[in-house]
Amino acid sequence: MIDGVVFKKLKKYCDDRGTFMEVVRDDEELLERFGQLSASMSYPGVIKAFHYHDRQDDLWYFPVGNAQVVLYDKRPDSSTLGNTDVYYMGEENPSLLFIPKGVAHGYRVLGNRPAMIVYLTTQSYQANAPDEHRLPFDDPEIGFDWNTRYR
Template structure:
């Protein structure tokens, strides 16, 4: 063994579940790709799933250009639920909520259409997205409240801020 080599820590269980500490309120929901005779079907929302808002009030479809980064932003009231529809996207979450047991922690998710996963982001969690592909990637984002054009619930920091301990 070469000096200074470090042994990998466990990152997944034998049944494919990732091993990590999630930010308080973050609960990924993997869904299934159902292979049909003419394509692939994937459910992205069911009201009985323990994820997402109790009531969907607004849905958007967004595309990130090749290698694009959209960071950082947070909502004071709005809950986001993200589902990648095309390509591969890195989602980074930072918990700055004063009352949270995971304040100061970061979660990184690599999301892809190949392993469909919903991620719900509660209010107060800073988040940023990076397209990992050399072509467009896209996602659906649904919310528990409609976008308020006259008073957006959007707070932003620059990509290279020192206030969040993560660099894209």
């Protein structure tokens, strides 16, 4: 696991009315501060990758659909520099992923349904000075193969 990344399995409570999950709590101290809550929907097969931040940490949750999430550690002082992690998140695996600043991240929607990501960040987006560095989904430094192999 990339140093500083936190992956948390979520507990889903079910009864005859529906379900309930606590996604993140302030007493878990996952974010050093709260900046913004955002949501985005992507269609099946879409790849949104890669980007990273210098000042912002992210906390990701997929309440709808399923996604393959890929992280790549670009932090020069990290003991896991150059490591890649893959996580499967969404309805079939309710979970929360903390992504520290300096770790490139992206995802691919799995299955035949759209996926929705809800994410919190430690900084609000600033259009005049965005804290986003974009990399192509097929960046040669990362070298990740997004193709699904059937056995």
